[in-house]
Amino acid sequence: MPRFDDPTAPRGPIGDHIWPFLAAIATSSNDAIVGKDRTGKVTYWNAAAERLFGYPASEIIGQSIRRIIPPHRIVEEMSILDRVGQGEHLAHFETERITKDGRTIPVSLTLSPILGHDQTVIGISDIARDLSETQHFNGVLQQREALLSTILDSNPDGLVVIDESGMIEFFSRAAERMFGYGAAEVIGRNVSMLMPEPYATAHDGYLRRYRDTGQRRIIGIGRVVAGRRKDGTTFPMDLQIGEANVPGKRCFTGFVRDLTDREDRDRRLAELQAELMHVARLSELGQMASALAHEVNQPLTAVANYLRGMRRLLDDNSHPLLRQGLEKVAEQAERARGIVGSLRRLVKKEEHPRTAEDLEALVIETAALVLAGKNRRVALSLDIASDAQIAFVDRVQVQQVLLNLMRNAIEAMERSPEQRLKVSAQAIGERIEIAVTDTGPGLSDAVRARLFQPFVTTKAEGLGVGLSICRTIVEAHDGQLTVASEAGKGTTFLFSVPVNPPAPAFDLPT
Template sequence: MAVADDESDALTDAHSLEQALLGSILATIPDALIVIDMRGRIVSFSAAAQRMFQYAETDVLGENISMLMPSPDRERHDGYIGNYIDTGEKRIIGIGRLTAARRRDGSTFPIELSVGEVNDQGQRLFTGFIRDLTERQQAERRVADLQAELAHAGRVTAMGTLASALAHELNQPLTAIANYMEAGRDLLAAPGDLDRAMLGEAMDESARQALRAGEIIRSLREFIKRGETLRQPEPLRGLLAEGAALAFIGTDSRGIDMDVQVDRQVDRVLANRVQLQQVIINLVRNAVDAMHDSPARILRLSAAPADDGKVEVVVADSGPGLDPAMSRTLFTPFTTTKANGMGVGLSISQTIVEGHGGRIWATPSQWGGTAFHFTLDRADDES
């Protein structure tokens, strides 16, 4: 009997040690851990989760997990659980995804969410590990900015070299044109009979030198074309979601109803990832700034098939809309309505989109704000 008691005590001590070790691990891991039941109610909220979301555990236990989600996920979450229970179709369990979460103060931030499932004696629980991507994406953005600065410096140097070479190459035909035209003027001003043959020769040579100058410029354009940015197949939904999350960093994202909708037919596009995200960041930040004083802050990023094998991407908001006086100069550099803006974001976006073989334009959105549209090439499914 004593042996059985000793074994029971040993098992109890081992279990207590295991629980203490597990508790220590959960208290120190940097990722947040949240456990919910089948009805979406929070049953466990780790210390890291408390720091990340700015809630105490007592504030959230028994509450629906949707309180930590921005719209429209907040309204849809219970439906996701119900669909999984009814059909067994897993949306993110065992897969993980990039999405957004909502702090106690209402601000939105980008996260990486990994979801698992536990079935203990008929009780089904879902575990979510959450990683705040703000610092990582800020670091990635800084690296991208540094790379862009280096690339810009390289382009400035290259443009200086090209400008010098272009000036040197064009100087000769332009000088020749000036000389032939001056000779023609002197012939016209000379007394006596006009030497039409010599005047005609001067005009012919001027025309030939002008054509030569045009050829030099065309050759330069062809040279620049051969240096086009490398594009490769990229998942469009991920690009839009990550670009929007990056745009939210450092902005007031509280109360924004954001959604990303991508037609399944246009899953991938041919793009330079960094450049295309720069376009998305510019458009999303413009939308967030425009909606600053709007009673409803609606932001929609969508993509659908367009003509000629293209994909049309739309970034629409519920802001005050475009000033008609700005519509003609919308993409002109250094044109802006912002007090502290430089007016180059849309110009850069236009350059990037056109460099991808697409076009960009703006229309009124269905919520009274602005919808920016741009097109991209679809990626071949077999590429």
């Protein structure tokens, strides 16, 4: 590039105006602009080049460009001179240069040939941009990305990020290990692939409802749900959902903890099971004590009376040992009656607090407990009406009823070719009617007539108190537990729970 006061610069009506304009641009540019001839001798050096390389123009013009070329870049510079000297343009060519104080700095070069009047290459223009800050920023960014990646990879909890439509955008290493998929297999696909039914079908509806209404029913709330691995097996997991807003889009983060083989799983499931079974144990003991007192007291009384009658038939002086033995047996029969009565008095019903509960969440959590970790072929479907979302119940007791009915339904379908379990709920007046339906073999009329009686069971190892307890719980909620069954087609258990708390009782003035 000729110097701007060079006599070879273009002149004439156009050149006289254009050339000073171009000179002003080059002088004020923030990029270093260097002109050199085809041998590498510096012919132009603007103010930005002075600041970048440390050489004033008066010191560098006329000198070889090699003064700022690192020794290991000399061959590269010779190649550049040759290529651009033949008319080639090079853009964003990253290399290194040496400053006057000896520092090696990264630069990005744009190199163009300078043409003479006869269109032959008479020099080369270098536009150099310092990459030090850019590389420093990129280095810091890479370090942060590496740190974040390391943190995510070392976190035992899986992280899944989805967009508003449910498509997976990020899948951590822990998530890969947990679900058995590689990130490349799931990114760009719907997150429902990681869920068993009925969660998979219902998931997009949850997203749409959130987008349409803004109701944050799942954001920031931990819940136990079921996940589906690549091999089709299901497992219980603790799911925490968050929302993130990035420029131009909104996404959702799901932190997933596998509860299958961890102490947290054992503790969490144990807590849930303990809550569910606590009422069951108390109710079961009460039912057993009541049934035992009713069924056993009369035979024990009869035994005691017969024994005393037999003792009186004996002469006072005959068979003293036999009389003594009969008296001891009668005493033990009375003692047995006392034990049964004490057991019945020991177990007393307690009032449990009732609260407004999300019925759908209650059913989903119960289903996760019933199905998690079991290699079953059961297809579960939920149909919770929009007006049947909230019920005013004792959460633990109603979950115990659902757990018992769903578990019974699954066991009843073990040999059925089609195993479908449906849980539905609809509002009827001030109550919600819940139905648990299976496709098992159904119940005979004889079994159905005695089904809710204590100690009546269709299982070889069952105690026959589960449904009796369920009926007691439902009746405590002012409802009824009923059953409808058709041989060969399945069974449906129906019960209802209140929507609102009971009205307070007021004493009438006297």
